[in-house]
Amino acid sequence: xxxxxxxxxxxxxxxxxxxxxxxxxxxxxxxxxxxxxxxxxxxxxxxxxxxxxxxxxxxxxxxxxxxxxxxxxxxxxxxxxxxxxxxxxxxxxxxxxxxxxxxxxxxxxxxxxxxxxxxxxxxxxxxxxxxxxxxxxxxxxxxxxxxxxxxxxxxxxxxxxxxxxxxxxxxxxxxxxxxxxxxxxxxxxxxxxxxxxxxxxxxxxxxxxxxxxxxxxxxxxxxxxxxxxxxxxxxxxxxxxxxxxxxxxxxxxxxxxxxxxxxxxxxxxxxxxxxxxxxxxxxxxxxxxxxxxxxxxxxxxxxxxxxxxxxxxxxxxxxxxxxxxxxxxxxxxxxxxxxxxxxxxxxxxxxxxxxxxxxxxxxxxxxxxxxxxxxxxxxxxxxxxxxxxxxxxxxxxxxxxxxxxxxxxxxxxxxxxxxxxxxxxxxxxxxxxxxxxxxxxxxxxxxx
Numbered sequence: 001x002x003x004x005x006x007x008x009x010x011x012x013x014x015x016x017x018x019x020x021x022x023x024x025x026x027x028x029x030x031x032x033x034x035x036x037x038x039x040x041x042x043x044x045x046x047x048x049x050x051x052x053x054x055x056x057x058x059x060x061x062x063x064x065x066x067x068x069x070x071x072x073x074x075x076x077x078x079x080x081x082x083x084x085x086x087x088x089x090x091x092x093x094x095x096x097x098x099x100x101x102x103x104x105x106x107x108x109x110x111x112x113x114x115x116x117x118x119x120x121x122x123x124x125x126x127x128x129x130x131x132x133x134x135x136x137x138x139x140x141x142x143x144x145x146x147x148x149x150x151x152x153x154x155x156x157x158x159x160x161x162x163x164x165x166x167x168x169x170x171x172x173x174x175x176x177x178x179x180x181x182x183x184x185x186x187x188x189x190x191x192x193x194x195x196x197x198x199x200x201x202x203x204x205x206x207x208x209x210x211x212x213x214x215x216x217x218x219x220x221x222x223x224x225x226x227x228x229x230x231x232x233x234x235x236x237x238x239x240x241x242x243x244x245x246x247x248x249x250x251x252x253x254x255x256x257x258x259x260x261x262x263x264x265x266x267x268x269x270x271x272x273x274x275x276x277x278x279x280x281x282x283x284x285x286x287x288x289x290x291x292x293x294x295x296x297x298x299x300x301x302x303x304x305x306x307x308x309x310x311x312x313x314x315x316x317x318x319x320x321x322x323x324x325x326x327x328x329x330x331x332x333x334x335x336x337x338x339x340x341x342x343x344x345x346x347x348x349x350x351x352x353x354x355x356x357x358x359x360x361x362x363x364x365x366x367x368x369x370x371x372x373x374x375x376x377x378x379x380x381x382x383x384x385x386x387x388x389x390x391x392x393x394x395x396x397x398x399x400x401x402x403x404x405x406x407x408x409x410x411x412x413x414x415x416x417x418x419x420x421x422x423x424x425x426x427x428x429x430x431x432x433x434x435x436x437x438x439x440x441x442x443x444x445x446x447x448x
Contacts, residue, residue, distance in 0.1 A: 029215045029217060030214060030216060032128075032219060032436075032439075035201075036128055036436065039204055040124070040125075043124045045120050046121055049117040049120040053113045057113075060106040060109075060110050062106075063106035064106075103254075104250055104254040105251045105254070108248070108250055112247055125434040126427075129420070129421070129439070130424065131201040131204055132216065133417040133420060133421050134197055134417075135197050135201060136218070136219070137414045137418075138190065138193060138194045138197055140414055142191065142194060143410070144406060147406055148183055148403065149183045151399055152176070153180060155396075159172055160173065219440075220440050249335065249338055249342070252334055256328070256332070256335070266316070267286045268315045269284050269286070269312075270282070270313040270314070270315065271312050272312075274309045275308045276307075279296045280294070280295050349429075353430055360419075360422040360423055360425075363418050363422040363423075364419055364422075366415050366418065367412070367419045370408070370412040373408055373411070373412075374409060384397065420439065
């Protein structure tokens with residue numbers, strides 16, 4: 001009867017320790033899905049990137065105003081004959097022009113800021129998932145080391161009893177006590193490291209570390225959606241363009257077009273309309289793509305004509321600037337250098353995808369190996385339990401078997417966390433969004 005009581009207590013202790021996240025205290029509960037949602041709202045890096053988007057959007061509005069808003073100039077001419085005022089003319093001139101290079105640069109900057117915001121969000125989500133997985137692994141490891149500490153404590157107590165009875169040597173007792181003290185220090189350090197991991201985790205959320213103990217909920221035991229049938233070719237084509245460099249290339253193309261127009265003959269079509277001393281002149285420069293409008297009204301001048309008059313004129317002018325050719329050459333050279341950077345960046349991205357894919361495959365194979373080892377350890381422990389029931393082994397052997405089984409369980413759980421971390425890193429390399437639906441299949445989509 002005593003043997004069965006000890007067996008029951010041992011099994012209850014083992015089941016309690018086998019909880020995925022170790023011993024849980026009272027306090028705040030948090031899941032990975034909830035952590036992702038909270039990080040998107042509170043993370044400081046995301047808030048900073050959102051501010052940069054607003055700055056870029058404001059700069060685009062400013063570029064639009066500077067590009068399309070007319071510039072108004074007022075000119076006055078006064079001629080005096082003796083001491084009398086003979087004439088006064090008023091001129092209002094509106095000029096509307098368009099510089100595509102400035103407009104394109106502001107638009108590219110906004111696109112870059114928006115892409116940076118999206119990348120920051122995905123990077124924060126990756127950090128949150130990775131940190132969450134590290135905490136779960138640390139809790140598993142801590143539970144395993146605490147289990148080892150209990151075994152060492154039991155052995156030490158038995159050796160002390162044997163030493164008092166003269167059945168154990170002094171060096172054996174000292175060795176057992178040294179192992180226990182070493183394991184005790186290891187557990188203490190692991191607890192401190194776990195505390196640091198939790199502090200960093202809440203920094204990713206943009207929140208203060210709670211004062212009470214936090215319970216990190218276990219993950220669904222489901223493989224990621226793409227983890228089994230994913231192939232490298234499915235994602236290589238996703239990153240065949242590097243957006244930031246492509247945007248810079250568009251800016252250089254716009255600058256090149258602007259410089260080309262400066263070197264062309266300036267062809268202006270001008271139309272005039274006058275009535276009762278008022279004259280309206282409108283001219284459009286085809287090379288500069290600018291519209292110039294002037295309104296004049298001479299006052300007090302003799303011989304002012306009355307009635308309506310129309311007129312159309314065409315003017316051609318051309319100016320040569322020695323520095324213009326050098327500007328074109330600089331833009332062309334910058335474009336060539338940018339294209340080289342683009343090819344290099346594409347190769348780097350492809351290499352990163354392949355590297356992350358290999359890590360994902362390795363983590364998947366490791367998980368399968370840990371699963372098989374866990375099944376084998378369960379079979380072995382079942383045989384040990386039968387031997388214990390028949391009284392052919394002692395309690396120390398049973399506890400050691402439970403410890404090996406628990407160790408195999410922790411190894412499997414940690415391998416699952418490593419697979420998920422590798423999968424998240426692969427998603428980031430292919431610029432795929434990290435969503436809860438991506439990490440775990442929905443109901444009805446589970447992989448067997």
